Amino acid sequence: MGKVLVLNASFEPLNITSWRRAVVLLIKGKAEQVEHNGKYIYSGFPLPTVIRLRHYVRVPYKEISLTxxxxxxxxxxxxxxxxxxxxxxxxxxxxxxxxxxxxxxxxxxxxxxxxxxxxGSRTPKEANMPLLTTPHRPHSSLYFEVTKHVKNGVNQEWRKYVIGDLSS
The missing domain is CATH 1.10.30.50 (DNA Binding (I), subunit A)
Known part of the structure; x- marks a missing residue:
């Protein structure tokens, strides 16, 4: 059925969860549906693709592994x-x-x-081989995961909730 983007109460991306967990959060009143893809779990209950928590959750910064x-x-x-x-x-x-x-x-x-x-053992300048892009540390681990989904053509509605350029 798919994955669901979970937004904090402030609309910033928090994590990605299963559609089942998202539905539980909706039913318990802990979240509200923000986006759906037109599919329905049952009549009158659309399958969510983005939900927002009703209360703000503090999340510690998570470093992305250099692999x-x-x-x-x-x-x-x-x-x-x-x-x-x-x-x-x-x-x-x-x-x-x-x-x-x-x-x-x-x-x-x-x-x-x-x-x-x-x-070889030269710098790009010495080898006359300029880099196409400047290497950088990714924005956040969640941004990293969201871009995988969006760039694979899935969950395009997630784009507007992520800061940064997902077009490339």
Missing amino acids: RKNILHRDQQTCQYCSYRGEDLTLDHVIPRSRGGEDSWENMVTACVRCNVKK
């Missing part, structure tokens, strides 16, 4: 030097490790094998 999978997602499975898209992508250190480059969101990008070998 290969997450870097590939951030860079949209695209070589940041030549725009190649494919399965055989590698990770490249913008400032090479041999020159003190760290494992960080700001220093690692997705690269095809050809570009990674061509760049």
Whole structure:
């Protein structure tokens, strides 16, 4: 049936839950329906795609793990030097490790094998290989998850509740 975006009382995204859990929150009066996709659980009760909690919930900041999978997602499975898209992508250190480059969101990008070998132990400027985008730490772990759903063509109604550019 699908996933449901849960908004805090302030309309900021809080998490993604199952449609069953969302319906329970609606029935218990803990949330209100904000969006639905035209499908119905039963007559007169639309299947929610976005709900909003009636009371504000404080949420601690959650750090996003620096993993290969997450870097590939951030860079949209695209070589940041030549725009190649494919399965055989590698990770490249913008400032090479041999020159003190760290494992960080700001220093690692997705690269095809050809570009990674061509760049070698040089900086992009030295190799005359400018980056397509500047590497950065993702906004939040929830933003990261929401973009996966939206970019896969699912839950387009979530777009308006997320800060940032989801078009790319």
